[in-house]
Amino acid sequence: MDENELEQVYNELIMEHSMNSYNKKKLAGVPDFCEIGHNPNCGDEITLEIKMNGNVIEDLAFSGHGCAISQASTSIMIDTLKGKTVEEAKEIISTFIGMIKRETKSEEELRKLEDAIAFRNVANMPARVKCALLAWHTLEDILNGKK
């Protein structure tokens, strides 16, 4: 990884979200889902809280600790998926995972990721892929009813 790639990953948006996220809080009231995502090898751990309104993800928040990439990825995921239906969210999650694993290449599809497209260069840092995917896999499991 060279200098340029490093700066593309640690960009302004990711840094801001990782260090000072407004999504890092507790939801008011009892959330409909509250799940922990964990990367045992690195110790990153996040707790996702979700409030549903019918089929719509009305609100999300997170707490926990981890590296800049996992924290920012969680925060930006929340911005991207808030207000989406379960079906829309699942599609965006699958596009995001595809982007990080270098399977999704279509620019048109990637545009649906909104700010989360900022993580596309994490695909060049294999050691950090699981950091970027932690929150997305956790939410995917919740929406698929696995947890």
Add this chain to the structure above:
Amino acid sequence: MNLKDDFPILKNREISYLDSGATAQKPKEVIEALENFYENFNANPHRGAYSLSMEATEMYEDTRTKIARFINSKHREEIIFSKNASESLNLLAYSYGLENLKEGDEICISIMEHHSNLVPWQKVAAKTGAKLVYLYMNDNFEIPEEEWKTKITENTKIVGITHVSNVLGTINSVEEIIKYAHKKGAITIVDSSQSIPHMRIDVQALDTDFLVFSGHKMMAPLGIGVLYGKRELLNEMTPFLMGGDMIEYVYEQNTTFAPLPNKFEAGTQNVEGVIGLGAAIDYIEKIGYDKIQELEKEVVDYAIQELSKLDYLDLYLTKSLEHHSSVISFNIKGVHPHDVASILDSEGVCVRSGNHCAQPLLRSIGIDSTCRASFYLYNTKEDVDKLVAGLNKSYEMFKKYLKK
């Protein structure tokens, strides 16, 4: 003296390799020994009546003798080959722990243990009803004498202690702990994985009952480990893995086992690993532990001096440097170690980040993870300068986002 030239990878890759605590790089002598074995001696030891197999057997068994001499064990059959330190410790947990412990007994280990000297004992405790007791550290990242003098009691049957912490570099007072454990009637297990690359181990002087280490941290190939045990204890133990070459007579319903050391070496062994370990020992003896320590001390002292100047850094290090080996754990305040490791990587500096297979230790310090720079005989002050430059770069990148 700069030994980098002895290590092909350090010439082929432009890196400052500061992760020898995870695995050491290999000198060309070790790499050539493997090549020589496969080009001229490869056969299955103990199996063939033809001369090639006899020669392979001789190389394999000569290395056992070499290791016995290297750690000063009384008998060569006290050296058992395994896959790694973890397997050696599992062997002890299964073949000694499960067989000898009962309810009311205690296993005493330190909070500094690598998961490999911790998780197996949880299993032994759960299966036998024995209790797992921990030795904790003081604020200086050391286990104080009063801790082991109160925790090791007549109920203690096994004391397991790492010689050097893989996270903190703290050198534990293993000699005193072993003496005290014996006084209370316990047997002792020393994990010397992080010490044997850097300092001479004398099992008779230590008088430990068991000692384990992996080869790859002392420049041998990956996948070879050693268990040392006192002969009378190993003789009493049941085998761990069953299979070929560890038997005497096999009948349809029962088996008698081979004597030491074969009893504990089931199946075809990692012969190239053993040969490579022999070559690594030759290399260590060629340089000499005194010289290794001199080289390391100069670099590690310089690293501590330079890292201590960085206000933004937390160092997890004993103040008594005579109790410190060559591992330094640190964090940039407010920045996650994985990010720091990635930024250091972009500068060609290889450090480990994470919990280093020691979650209970990190939890006891109140942190989740650290960056860890671990040094070995090939590192130079230049490597330290690169580390410091990389850390400055990391801090600059994060500075404006850090909460004041």
